Amino acid sequence: MDFNKQLDDLEHRVEQLKSSVAAAAEENHEQLKQRIDRAQADTDRALAEAKQQTSAAADRAQSSWEQMRSDAKARLAALKAKAQRRADQVDADLAASDADWAEADAYDAIDSADWAVENARLAILDAIDARVYADEKEAA
Numbered sequence: 001m002d003f004n005k006q007l008d009d010l011e012h013r014v015e016q017l018k019s020s021v022a023a024a025a026e027e028n029h030e031q032l033k034q035r036i037d038r039a040q041a042d043t044d045r046a047l048a049e050a051k052q053q054t055s056a057a058a059d060r061a062q063s064s065w066e067q068m069r070s071d072a073k074a075r076l077a078a079l080k081a082k083a084q085r086r087a088d089q090v091d092a093d094l095a096a097s098d099a100d101w102a103e104a105d106a107y108d109a110i111d112s113a114d115w116a117v118e119n120a121r122l123a124i125l126d127a128i129d130a131r132v133y134a135d136e137k138e139a140a
Helices: 003-024 029-053 055-088 092-139
Strands: none
Touching (some): 003 029, 003 092
């Protein structure tokens, strides 16, 4: 398995995310709402693709995959609901408080991504070690 290619792809997606965040900071509410809808569609598609790619390891990963998928869908639904609530709010104090919560959610998502990267690192190292061990046993 070529872990480097997958890590390169992940790095590329992070760079795209950084560009997208920078562009989003300059957009109005309607543009951001459209961006969120596109991001939701992209995330749904990425989840579907990731599920296909994990079919070989489905038995081992099924419960964690379902949990991740469920969490991702719940986060997207919550983000969309928050965006709609923001559209309905007029009070500046409530809007500021909502922005604080949204920023905290973003930091939580970054922390979750950091955990996912660390978890991937451990899983990759374990997979490489298992393959080396198997190859050594086969050679002996």
